[in-house]
Amino acid sequence: MDTRQVITSLDPALIPLAPLVGAAAAYGLGRKNRVFSGVIATFAAIVAFALTLKGVFDLAPSAIKEAHLWRWFGVGQVAFDMTLRLDRLSSVMCLVITGIGSLIHLYSTAYMADDEGMPRFFAYLNLFLFSMLVLVLGGNLLVLFIGWEGVGLCSYLLIGFWFRNLNYCGAGRKAFVVNRIGDAGVLMGIFLLLKHFGTVDFLLLNDRLGEAAALFDPKLAAVCTLIGFCLFIGATGKSAQLPLFVWLPDAMAGPTPVSALIHAATMVTAGVYLFARAHFVFDSAGAELGLIVVVVAALTAFISATIAVAQNDIKKVLAYSTVSQLGFMFLAAGAGAYWVALFHVITHAFFKACLFLGAGSVIHGCHHEQDMRQMGGLRRLMPVTFITYFISTLAIAGIYPFSGFHSKHAILASLGQSPNSLIVASAPIIVLIASVTAGLTAFYMTRSLVLTFFGSYRGHAHPHESPWKMTVPLIVLAVLAVIGGIGLEHSLPHYLEAVLPRAHAHESLAPIDSLGASWIGVLGVLIGVFLYGPLASVPPAIAKAIPLLLRLLQGKYFIDEVYQTLIVRPLEGVSRVLWRGVDQGVIDGTVNGTAEVVEVSGELVRTMQTGDVRHYALYLFGAIATMVAVYLVW
Amino acid sequence: MALLDGFPLLSALVWLPLLGAIVLYAIPGGDSPEGQLRSRGLALGFTVMTLILSLLALSRFSSNQPGYQLVESFRWIEALGVRYELGIDGVSLALILLTTILMPLIVLSSHSIHESVRGYLACMLVLETAMLGTLVALDLFLFYLFWEFMLAPMYLIIGIWGGKRRVYASMKFVLYTAVGSVLMFVAILYTSWMAYDQAGVQLPSFLLGDLLHARFTLQEQIWLFAAFALAMCIKIPLFPLHTWLPDAHVEAPTGGSVVLAGVLLKMGLYGLFRFGYPLFPDGAAVFAPYLAALAVIGIIYGACIAWVQLDIKKLVAYSSVSHLGYCVLGLVAGTSLSVTGSTVQMINHGISTGALFLLVGVLYDRTHTRLIADYGGIAAKVPVFATLFLLFTLSSIALPLTNGFVGEFMILSGSYETYPMLTFFALAGVVLGAVYMLTLYMKTMYGEVNPAREGLTDIRLIEAVTLAPLLILVFWLGLFPQPLVDLIEPSVVRSLQITKERSHVLRESELTREALIPEDMAPRGVLMQKQSEYPSRPMSL
């Protein structure tokens, strides 16, 4: 890491520029003919992918391509530059974003073909790519924050894309506001960094933290713990961890490609990326921080997996599974195995994007039906969708040799090898929770697979296979979901070893041992197959046996309701009281009361002015008499 | 530019709008339909010329040069020591530019005024003179004259062209602000008097430059700063002195709301920055934590109340209370980052809130209702309007790359050094800001179309032209704020320097005036003697 070489290059600036221009063009030209918008936006995404490839092509292990665009603002010693940097860490993310982004753009051209608002849709989608790329390429925390808030905005706009439905818009608003809570945490982290280190530039920060560590600064660990905690709050917001994960399931209100791109593959992994990018902060922090992160991550993974078991909406299952998988990523990130977290980001992007697009294909084929109880038997009607969904299910279930196995295996291995002593000490419990979660994952994904594709069709529509624009991305992603694990297991740590600490591959198991190690996944799948296949009478029986637990799971532990009753409603009530009672009552009452006092006293004094001369004469004599009397007495 | 040397640029800038008002009335037949059109054209011409003059001032201004620039100084009322002295620094120039940019847009938005347009425009022009005068005056007496002079046209604008409760609102506005101002006037007189008394100046003086040499005991400073701060905080308005604002905003015509939110509110902050802090640094230091706490309460309180409003204009008005809380926090935190940020935020708030009021005006012109419940789903009917509304909403909730973010970020990161806990609470405003603005946006723009709004027409050309400059500024200042920061920062640094130099280490106990006089200055006895030679004091006149 000491031998980094900074090369001035326009590459990092050109990559996000493509979708930005694309957004404007898609909206401008698409208004004439909406087919254009899809073509333009997809083209822009592919251009961004090509530019990324070009930028990555000659990227040496410790090289950083830097585009210093302009001085954003600065006062005195504190300055913020518009700097974009492409190094190996950001290049990995860029490839995922633009690669999967291109596929999903292509998919959307068919999925959204009937929608009036296509130009708007593609403009937002390209704008999202732009924001996400800025987030990833940002050379300092503030530029990263531009992207961070920008993706939040695009997410808001796309969740509420069908804005005639007020519930969708409410979901968008919820996503934005909950994200904002996290953003406030990031801002707090920025303020702390500025106060203690005077900069938010990642390279400079890395150096300054190194200097402070070399001097054995006693405050360093405490400061870094605090900063890391603030950044982690930001990550819980953006990456949907406890307690801020509630927005992600609601975000499924958006069109399904949006769910695939934003709420599965890219945006929600921004928190993990933040950990990797600012790894020096977390590495310098106290061990407590790592433990907090890992505990939160494990709980999130487990709780959301249990919720996913009881959901009937195919997208809701996938949403909770995303939350759960994000928990897995944070297990690794919290344990300091950043490359492993990134590994799971990538494999998850492959299979989860494939699952979402598959779900989209099903929803598209079933004429916007999302309830799995109204599906079934689709494997013959939609063969391509079925096969890709099947492969991805095996991948997420963590079965060898599919990609999910490798990344999950690496995550579990990383917990025991963490540099953080507290995590190592608690590793057995965490691994146990994670393993149970992995089993649950395999189970509920199999459940969704069986309910959707096996048995006989229970709905009333006429399902049909999707056009090639939708199946090609599915096939590509499915292939990646198969080979991604084996392909990246060794090459990824090697690729990242100069930019991330502890980037070395874990010892990989022999294939036969690997098959043995995927027993949890296999078990989950088998239970799923039997319970929803030959033993289909059992699940209702179980449901009857545990009505309360089922209610709890179906109600998502009523976390939304709890927040609503404990936070939102009281706050709104207090606001109303503040308005009617305090503002209009007390404060304005005081103001108007002052005026009233003047008026009333005026009214009182006014009665003396009768207009009758004799009264005035009386006042006159009375006053003189009083004055004389006072004079005489004194 | 040599051609312009010796040209009283600032005087021209200040008095040109007043000349415009006179011209409007000098031409007969101003209330006929053609006359109305001519009045609008003339007013637009004069405001644009003022804008050009202010740009000229910008071109002749050099931000790195210390002190006030383009200074004009003439004797005026000699017996009182009042001088006509004008000058600008970066902060006042930035606010002048904000004023001169907003005024032509306000004239453009006057198409919704139908009764006695000429009077309305004349009031606006007079108001512009008053505002610009307040921003350039370097003599406290002159400053006070302009300061009070702002009230009259605003009173008429609300009282004549306002809504249903216009009389109540205008009366409240004038009385409320006048109460504070009168106390400030007493403080100004006292300041000048005491300065004359002690510093041995040959003549009484109200010049800021002279008064900065005077020294005051802690007790005096507390009272004087309190008087200044009361006047300024009513104007800002700082919680809990804000209740005149929602009434004034709701009742004022669109242009009135824009100028009120855009410029008038900033005068309080400007006054604190220019006079309150440098003149009475110790008094200010005593009050600073309380002001900061009130500012943060205002941020959260304003945001909470904005959330539950039923009237769009009132919501935006309470959002102003919240946003100006940030400005106050930045100002009293007293770091160069936060004070610069506070000034930047003043400009940005003027732009984004001004635009929001213009947008509300666009809706009101068509529907004659401002209730949120009377809208809903209109994004489908008026897509261009909805897009503009969204962009200004984003600017208002301080999304990065819009102008709002820069100021807010600078304020908060600068304030963190001085008041970490308060800044932490102020961050709640970041979240709540998104809550109330997005709720407003959702309830008015999204959902099924309200049947009553089926026939709503999209934005017209003249309205788009009015909003376009503001939209450009939103992104320009969001992307390239550095020129603005460079304009402001040196003046801020200098002002903070003066404040710091003048502030005393002795803060705890009652300080006597003797203790405050530095050793190199004349001892008290000489001063007493000199004083007896000039028995007629300004106050005895």
Next chain:
Amino acid sequence: MERIHTILAIAAITFAIGAVGVIVRRNVIVVFMCIELMLNAVNLSFVAFSQSVGNLTGQVAVFFVMVVAAAEAAVGLAIFIALFRTARSVESTSATELRL
């Protein structure tokens, strides 16, 4: 008791009668006469003081008072006539509105 005390007492009593008359009577002509009574009470005390002190200043003042009283009578009676013409009465209560 000295003579001046007697005279001053008479003046005071006369003044008090005049003052009470001004306050309690509604007929403006009577009020007017009461004012004359008060003026003359003052005149009486002027003369008494003048004699007691031994110079003429007080007596000069009496002439001024009388001149003023005459002028007052001229103006006042004109007002009363104007009042009577419009209000058909010379009561002071009929002129309380600052207009006729």
